[in-house]
Amino acid sequence: MGNGGRRTPLRVLGALVLLAGVFLLLVTLMELFGSLSADGGPGGWAWWTAVAGLPLVVAGGWLLQAGAATEPPKRPACATCGREARPGARFCDGCGALL
Numbered sequence: 001m002g003n004g005g006r007r008t009p010l011r012v013l014g015a016l017v018l019l020a021g022v023f024l025l026l027v028t029l030m031e032l033f034g035s036l037s038a039d040g041g042p043g044g045w046a047w048w049t050a051v052a053g054l055p056l057v058v059a060g061g062w063l064l065q066a067g068a069a070t071e072p073p074k075r076p077a078c079a080t081c082g083r084e085a086r087p088g089a090r091f092c093d094g095c096g097a098l099l
């Protein structure tokens with residue numbers, strides 16, 4: 001029943017971290033492009049957004065992958081007792097019901 005609900009927070013967290021990282025990198029790009037037309041070097045905070053954005057993108061992608069990897073393999077479960085069936089099994093190991 002609750003199978004599969006556990007991986008969702010990891011994926012949501014990964015997506016959020018990835019989005020935050022992409023956002024920071026976009027801010028960095030805009031800051032860099034903006035500073036090209038303006039005189040003077042890039043703004044001081046353009047650097048920490050790049051420094052923070054890159055690891056966030058990497059971590060977000062990793063979390064998404066981890067969330068997908070921890071996804072339990074699709075296995076038929078017995079409708080009667082809920083026990084996981086062996087691959088290719090026609091009858092339940094637990095109660096003998098037809099799967």
Ligand SMILES: [Zn+2]
Pocket residue numbers: 078079080081082083092093094095096097
């Ligand atoms: Zn069963």
